[in-house]
Amino acid sequence: MDCLFCRIVAGQIPAKKIHEDELCIGFFDINPQAPTHALFVPKRHIATVNDLTTEDRELAGHLLIAAAKVARTQGIADAGYRLVMNCNADAGQTVFHLHLHLVGGRKLGWPPG
Ligand code: 5GP
Numbered sequence: 001m002d003c004l005f006c007r008i009v010a011g012q013i014p015a016k017k018i019h020e021d022e023l024c025i026g027f028f029d030i031n032p033q034a035p036t037h038a039l040f041v042p043k044r045h046i047a048t049v050n051d052l053t054t055e056d057r058e059l060a061g062h063l064l065i066a067a068a069k070v071a072r073t074q075g076i077a078d079a080g081y082r083l084v085m086n087c088n089a090d091a092g093q094t095v096f097h098l099h100l101h102l103v104g105g106r107k108l109g110w111p112p113g
């Protein structure tokens, strides 16, 4: 399987890492949509949110907590930020390895486009 984020996890493609633990890595998005834009990716390949099972409960929560920690170290926790998982075509998912976007550092519009 040729998966971009699996290759980043394996270190075969460089990324600006800001977080790593036993379950996930966090790195800056190559095409940032805000002053802070990072992605949190499970080390194990899971294609979309639709593929999460109850066994992934800990992993799913883990991604949220890792992103919240990095939001704090990036200095955007108090001002606010957004965590997003795009799922499939209508949400605009382009990389089919589960990832949580951390977006912040500016005022964000709602509803999203
Ligand atoms: P999606 O649209 O699937 O929710 O988000 C995929 C994200 O991955 C996009 O924001 C895109 O800019 C980012 N991305 C795509 N290729 C790379 C890459 O090679 N390195 C990094 N750091 N981010 C990438």
Ligand code: ZN
Pocket: 003, 004, 005, 006, 007, 044, 045, 046, 096, 097
């Ligand atoms: Zn993958």
